[in-house]
Amino acid sequence: MVDSVRFPVPDSVERNITAQGQQGLDWLASLDETLTSLEQDWQIAIGPALPGSTAAFIAEATTADGDIVILKLNSPGAEAGRHEAEMLGHAAGKGYAELLRHDPPRRAMLLEKLGERLDMLELPFGQQIDIICATLLKAWMPAPIDLTWPTGADRANDLAQTILTLWSAASQPCSQAVIDTALMYCRDRAATYHPENAVLAHGDPHSANILVVPDTSNPVQFKFINPDGLAIEPAHDLGVLLRAWDEGISGRHAHDIARSHARHLTTRTQVPSEAIWQWGFIERVSTGLHLLSTGQTEKGQASLKIAEAIVSTAG
Structure with missing residues (x-):
């Protein structure tokens, strides 16, 4: 400048x-x-x-x-x-x-003005997950029926189109099975969207978008920043958490371990595990392809590699 x-x-x-x-x-x-x-x-x-x-x-x-x-x-x-x-x-x-x-x-x-970001506190990832879940439970609000924001159906359909477009543009960097699974889940989430079950959701509640509330302790409180704003089922926000939870997802039990992560999110929020699972897989694949499209090759390939492991070890 x-x-x-x-x-x-x-x-x-x-x-x-x-x-x-x-x-x-x-x-x-x-x-x-x-x-x-x-x-x-x-x-x-x-x-x-x-x-x-x-x-x-x-x-x-x-x-x-x-x-x-x-x-x-x-x-x-x-x-x-x-x-x-x-x-x-x-x-x-x-x-x-x-x-x-x-x-x-x-x-x-x-x-x-809030305090430090959660991702700067050097906490174990599992503890970060639990903090985000607890804060989401406070933050979710019923979505007004007449709201004109993007809905769960909109989000699922948009991600399906994004996945197809980016996969083709990147010369098919992951298997057809991964893409078919992601698109199947997109169809499921679009079909099961009901306005009366929607909340005003953050849309991207990762650990860099949640900050400490100053002068709180026992426990320390947190608040979110940078919401996208969606009228969608709560499972979507939890799927965003699941897409980044890579710990242990490898080998012949990759699918089962990833499923256990989704179940953990259910224990913390009482949100149905299958919906979390589907959004998590959709978000993992779409994010991996997006990272490739923006030149973040190593991160994109890592995300898609885990998606491959999950699909290849499913029962």
């Missing part, structure tokens, strides 16, 4: 937003003006950009009362297909960072 820019963004943010094309370039060019206007309108002092973001300007800000809060200014591409602000508004601080102010035209949010 140019030295005269008051609010420079991290290189990772600049690269990703520049890749959005002209709308991204325009957003970067007007960033200083936008942030300065927010300082005036909200009577805050904005600090330098925090590391870790890829498609938004995120920084601490100090209010007129001296409170430290978080300013998040999303780029146009970061908001595409997401309902972050609406989700945080519905939650009203329950299970999620509290939304203090929102300016939709400027894609700006003022949020409560």
Whole structure:
């Protein structure tokens, strides 16, 4: 960035937003003006950009009362297909960072400041899973019947199309059996979607999207950030956890071990194991293919290798 820019963004943010094309370039060019206007309108002092973001300007800000809060200014591409602000508004601080102010035209949010991310606490993965499950139980809310957000059926059908497209574009990097299984599960989840059973779900509740609530202990409390916002069965959020739970999934018992992970999630939440299992496999395959498509070859291949092991050792 140019030295005269008051609010420079991290290189990772600049690269990703520049890749959005002209709308991204325009957003970067007007960033200083936008942030300065927010300082005036909200009577805050904005600090330098925090590391870790890829498609938004995120920084601490100090209010007129001296409170430290978080300013998040999303780029146009970061908001595409997401309902972050609406989700945080519905939650009203329950299970999620509290939304203090929102300016939709400027894609700006003022949020409560939380502590460290769960993935930075060096806890065993199983303990992280249990923390996320406990926080999800607090965060899930019944989805209003008239809500127009993406539904469970939408999510399943979109992932089916994504899997087919990416598999073909990558010259079929995993077996037909893996793809057939994932597509079968997509059909099942789409067919079993019922609005009355849907919750307002996070959509991507991994350990980098959950933070410590300061000044809590016995036990330490956590809240989520960065929700996508879906009207979907709770099993989907748990499937996102399952897709990353690789521990022990190898050898001739790979399928059984993976199934035991899904059952563990059921014991923590009382959500049916089969639905968790299906979403987990769908998410594992679609994520593996997505990683390949974005040049993250090693991670993508690792995810698909485990999917192969699960399918090949199924009864």
